[in-house]
Amino acid sequence: MEVELKLLLSPADNDKLLRHPLIAAHARAPVRTQQLSARYFDTPDLHLLRHGAGLRVRKVDGIWIQTMKAGGSVQSGLHQRNEWEGPVDRPWPRLGKLRKLIGDDPQWLQVLAADGLKDRLEPLFVVAVERHTWDLDVDGNQIELVLDHGHIERHGRQVPVNEIELELKDGDPASLFAFALRLQEHIPQRLSNTNKAERGYMLCRQTGTVPVRATAVQLAPDASAAEARLAILNNCLQHIQRNENAVIEGDDAETLHQMRVGVRRLRSALKLFEPLAPCPPEILEDIRWLGSELGAARDWDVLLASTLTHIQAHPGSRNGVMDLQALALKSAQDKRHAAAQALLSQRYTRLLLAMGLWMQQPADDTDEPATDFAKRTMQRLHKKLLKRSRRMNEGEPDTIHRTRIAAKRARYALEFFQSLYRGKGPRAYLKTLSAVQEELGRHNDLVVADRLLRELAQENDAAAPTIQFARGYLQALQATQPPDQDAIRAELHALRLP
Structure with a gap:
């Protein structure tokens, strides 16, 4: 289960983040810089999106990496999603390998079992970013800090990307909020509830801003x-x-x-x-x-x-x-x-x-x-x-x-x-x-x-x-x-x- 906070910031503040003493004080190793380009796949009728899943293939250090994220929730700005990731031999999904990673989870195996899914998959949009990554130790909590700067593109149309991700590798989720608050004292930010895949799908569907009403609260009968x-x-x-x-x-x-x-x-x-x-x-x-x-x-x-x-x-x-x-x-x-x-x-x-x-x-x-x-x-x-x-x-x-x-x-x-x-x-x-x-x-x-x-x-x-x-x-x-x-x-x- 991936647990992370996403924060938006102005590109003008990127250099300030790169030199921030708070990061230097907690970094366990020098910053890593990568150029990343990921293609996101789905069917023309957006089968994966309709089932709450996102599928991408991205080249990392010369190796194609296939990733599917699905389910989970966003609570108080904290993103929690299932994640299955592994290498493939081409810039296109390998559903067989993905099924092995998923194991015996019937919900997501059923999503991949849709008729003709393999043949209907197509690349919908590309996310291209320059990524800076730090491994932090914050009071015993292991946090990966990422700065992504780039864009999302579909058929020549682009939307900019400039965001921070704080992913909890080990420890207490509260540490993500605490560290973000300390960072926010010096660098203006906005908490984000949409990930790159969701923004890419907005390009596909060309959806505008619409009112969202409250959803029903579902409590278990034996909830405290x-x-x-x-x-x-x-x-x-x-x-x-x-x-x-x-x-x-x-x-x-x-x-x-x-x-x-x-x-x-x-x-x-x-x-x-x-x-x-x-x-x-x-x-x-x-x-x-x-x-x-x-x-x-x-x-x-x-x-x-x-x-x-x-x-x-x-x-x-x-x-x-x-x-x-x-x-x-x-x-x-x-x-x-x-x-x-x-x-x-x-x-x-x-x-x-x-x-x-x-x-x-x-x-x-x-x-x-x-x-x-x-x-x-x-x-x-x-x-x-x-x-x-x-x-x-x-x-x-x-x-x-x-x-x-x-x-x-x-x-x-x-x-x-x-x-x-x-x-x-x-x-x-x-x-x-x-x-x-x-x-x-x-x-x-x-x-x-x-x-x-x-x-x-x-x-x-x-x-x-x-x-x-x-x-x-x-x-x-x-x-x-x-x-x-x-x-x-x-x-x-x-x-x-x-």
Whole structure:
């Protein structure tokens, strides 16, 4: 099993890395430099990719080396994959030799047993890099540090490669995060969740940046609470990081929304497991900062795409609303740019590395079953939700907001633990909470819209009359279409925990 961290850095910092005293202090031998060119193979219908595998042939010191990587996962930025590697006598895969390396693993033998696989394989793209390699001893942990500089190419199209790989050869995975954090103090980096093969396939499929929603958490029936914690936190981090590039490179509002949801899920998960493993305050502060950066951009997206459309659609609205939308669009774009810059910042990289390092540390010694922990947690959250709902008051928007947050936390928690339940009980509960959250969310959108419009008025005197009209219209809408608090309270009190 290959275990490694991947970090992106600017080519301008390569010389700084090559001369870095931290590397010299831990290197067991002089740096090795190689020119590497690898061809990646698959079928026209991408059979290997669809099964989570990558196959390459690369020439190393005059010898052709065949490598297949498959399965595994990326958790907190830590890549863990099965790897089978051995020499071949040509620049083309030898599937027979690969089967021998795999041995008796039925899953991957079945992948290679596909009809006509040998004849359908073709080279899809080439990865060509100059590689610098150091063998490090870091407090007894054996780490291979690699700097790759080059490109990935398919049919004349290229994407650059400039990355660090920290591969654990022997020792504690936490040492990878700790060393990366020390390196990051002097050289700006970004944690990467995509490997070279994945980037090459992006060239093949010409895929853009698309929003990625949360995947279901799968917990074993006999999982402990500590095991559930790690699985849930990793699920939240994957949700965040899989939307990262789309927020940086694209302009789809949904990608930013999904990343913000990922941060909210992460904060909820950390709160759930606080008695088991309190998160360090400095990490919590950085997560709050990240949520704030994404939230500011998301609020303007909602105002622009949803809230202001109510005014535009109204026959009595003024022509100036179009100008108001233009001002809101400019603010939304500015906040989106600020969010992207936050993701490119070293504070964000430190947050991910620090989070990964902390998660490698053992939680409090407990053998409590996850089923017991989930039951106790859901009872507490349900009780709090009912308490919040009883305190809702139309004249106090904060009380409605707190009820919405309580519903959201209960919903996230049950989604985290859903695989531990049998039957359809969780579905009915989640459906009700989603409906409550949506209705109260519409009310919250109007509250947020009023705040944003007041900010916009302070910055744009000429648009003040139009903004005042919009505020009045939305306030009237809020007054005439308030959430039915009595119905919500009744619905929540009728709910039964699964």
